[in-house]
Amino acid sequence: MGAWSFLTQTMRSLWLLLIPCLSLSLAPFVQTEKGLEFPRYDGNDRVIDINDKNYKKAMKKYSILCLLYHKPIPDGKELQKQHQMTEMVLELAAQVMEEKEIGFGMVDSHEDVKVAKKLGLVEEGSVYVFKGDRVIEFDGLLSADTLVEFLLDLLEEPVEVIGNTLELRAFDRMEEDIRLIGYFKNDESEYYHEFKEAAEQFQPYIRFFATFEKSVAKELTLKMNEVDFYEPFMEEPVTVPDRPNSEEEIVAFVTEHRRPTLRKLRAEDMFETWEIQLTSQGLIKHRRTFLLRCSDGYEFLELLKEVARDNTHHPGLSIIWIDPDDFPLLIPYWEKTFHVDLFKPQIGVVNVTDADSIWLEIDEQDLPTAQELEDWIEDVLSGKVNTEDDDDDNDDDDEDDDDKDDKSDKKL
C-alpha cells in the first residue's frame, strides 16, 4: 500500500483509448456520458455549521474533519457574496470527498468562540484539518482542486516505500520536493517506526520515503538505519547525523533544514512556503522580493539551480520559483501591480510590503549569464539594488479602475 500510494502520488496516469462504434448521441462527450463527468456542485448542503452542540459528534463521525475558521458573516451584499463563494468551495470539496468519509464544517469566530478555543483555532480564514490526534493547518490556496489534492495526499501512508529501481528512478525525478529517505531492516524495525512517527508530523508538506531493499539502499549509498535529507534542486543530500535516529532527532533536523535556497511555489502549500520564510530566521522578518520573468523557463531554471547550489550556504538567500501557468488568475494581477509587460522578459526586485518594484533593462535577445545573475543577487542581498516607488499611487490606481468599471457595467 505504501508503495502504491507513493506511485500514485508521483506518477498517476490514465490512458483512454477511443474506438469508434455506432451511436445516436449528438451531445459533447464529457458533459453527457459516463466515466468522465466532471463533478459539479449538486446543490446539497454538506458543510456543517459547527457549534457547541454538534462539534463532538462531527469529530466522531468523520475520520478527517476540515473546519474553516471564518469571520462573522458580514452585512454588505458584496461581502456576503464573497463569503458565499468560500462556502461553495467547501461544499464542492465536501461533495467530492463524501466517499472518503471526510467532513467539512465552518466555525464563526464570534458566535463560536468557545468551540474555537477548545479546538485551538486562531487564524481567521484558515482551514484546520483534524486527523486522529493531529491538527494540520491547510496553508494552500482555498480552491476545491487544491483542498481535495491536499486531503488525498493526507489519506495516503505517511511513508512511501520504494521497492525497486523503477520506483527509485521516479524518486530521482522529484527534484522539486523536499524529501527524506531512510533504509531500514523491515517494516517491523523500531527505527522505521520512529521515522514513520516523524513523517506524520510533516505530512503532506514534506515527503518521507523508505526502502527495505539492499540494492536500492546501495544505489542511494544509504547504510542501515540511515536517513538522507534532500533539499529541492540540490544534487547531493544531507545525512541526518548519529544514526539510528529517534523521532525527535528527525523532527528537529527537518525543522532546522526545511528552508530551501530554491523552491517552486505550489498552490497546495503556497502560504506555508511563505511562512517558512517568516520563521526560518527565528525572527519574524520583512522580506524584499526579487521577481524575474525570464524568456526561457527551462534554460533559466538550469541557470538558477547553478546559482542556488553555489550560494546554498547563504542564510539570507531564498529563491521562490513561480510558474505563472500554475496561477493564471495572478497573471493580470502581476502585470497591473508591477506595471510591467509580462510578454517581455522582466527581472526586478519587489518590496512585498507595498509592492514597490524596480526592473532591470534586458536585451530581449540576450539573457543574463550565471555570473551576471549572481552579481546582481549579491547587489540585492547587500541592498545596493532596492525599491523606491510610492506604493499609495498603485492603490489609488486600482480603486479608480474598479469604480470606473463598476459604473460602466451598471450603465448597461
Added chain:
Amino acid sequence: MGAWSFLTQTMRSLWLLLIPCLSLSLAPFVQTEKGLEFPRYDGNDRVIDINDKNYKKAMKKYSILCLLYHKPIPDGKELQKQHQMTEMVLELAAQVMEEKEIGFGMVDSHEDVKVAKKLGLVEEGSVYVFKGDRVIEFDGLLSADTLVEFLLDLLEEPVEVIGNTLELRAFDRMEEDIRLIGYFKNDESEYYHEFKEAAEQFQPYIRFFATFEKSVAKELTLKMNEVDFYEPFMEEPVTVPDRPNSEEEIVAFVTEHRRPTLRKLRAEDMFETWEIQLTSQGLIKHRRTFLLRCSDGYEFLELLKEVARDNTHHPGLSIIWIDPDDFPLLIPYWEKTFHVDLFKPQIGVVNVTDADSIWLEIDEQDLPTAQELEDWIEDVLSGKVNTEDDDDDNDDDDEDDDDKDDKSDKKL
C-alpha cells in the same frame, strides 16, 4: 510581440528572492502583503444579464465578450445554488480580466431566445467568446482558472514568431501540443498573411509558429513558404502539400489531420478534445474507452509513444493520456465509478455510455511490455476485449450513497 507572446505562453517563469530584514508583521505573507495577493471575488457584479436591449452595447464596449448560454434559473434551492456557483465562476473571471477589457454576460435560453438566435448560441451550458467577427466556443472546464488561461491565450498573437535557436529548443519541447510552423520571407509576405488568417481559425486550440530566419528554417528542414504540421508525441512532422499554401488549404489540412493518435487531456480544451473524437470519423460515433492507471507514468508514457507511433495509421485508434493530478476532483469520482483502487496500477476498458468497465490483472512489480500492450489494444479494437457490467447498479449505488450521507449530515 509575437515572439514574446510565444515565450510567455511556453516558458513564463517568475523568480522571487526573499531577503530577511526587520519587520513587525506577524500575519502570513500572501494573504496580507502586496505583490502576491491572490485575487478573491470582491463581491461586485460585473457579469451582465444580456437581453435584447443591451447586447449590442456590450458587443461594442468590449474587445472580447464571453457569454454563458444557460438554462432558465430553476426553482429548486439546490439547483439555484448550482447556478449561483457557475455565476460566481464568471464573476471571478470578469474581475480578474477587467483590466483587459474583456466583458462577461449570461444569456437565458428561454427569456432571451431572440438574442440567442441572433448571436447563434445553441448549446446550453457553453461559453461563447466573441472576438472581432469570430465566435469561439469555449470547450474547457468551466472554472475561473481555466477560462482566464484560455482568454489570455486568445489575447496573444495568433502566430508566434521564432527568432533564434533558444526559442527553437523551446518549440521542440512542446511535444504535447498540436502545432504548425511555417518559414516565410518576412511578416510582409502574402503567404505569411494566409498562414496567419488560418491560425486565427484555430486559436487558441492549435498553435501556429513562424520563422523568418534561414538558420531556424534550416534546422527544421523547411523550404521557403513551406508549412509543417506536428502531431503530438510524433517524432516527424507532416508537410502541408503544394506550397505556397492558401488560408483555405491550410485550414482544410489541419481539419483533416487534427485528430491525434495520442493526446494529453488538458482542462482548457477537454471537451473540445472529446468532440474531435465525435467528428473525426465524419460520423457521430459511440466510443468505448480504454483506461489505464500505470505504476510509472514516465516509463509508461515512453511505451505508449512507441505504440502510438507504430499505429498512427490506424483510423480507429485514439489514445487520451490523462494525468489525474491535473484533475484532482475526478480522482475520487473515478475510484467510485470504476470500483478500482487507484493506489494500485490498473488497466481497463471503459464503456463511456454507461461507465461499464473491465480491468486487467497486473502483477504489481511487472509492467506490461510494448508488445503485450499492442496485442491488448488490438483485442480492444477488434472487440475481443469489451465490457459487460450492468451500469444500473452503479447508478443506484451512487444515489444510495448520496441519500445516506445527506440524511446523516442533517442528523447533526
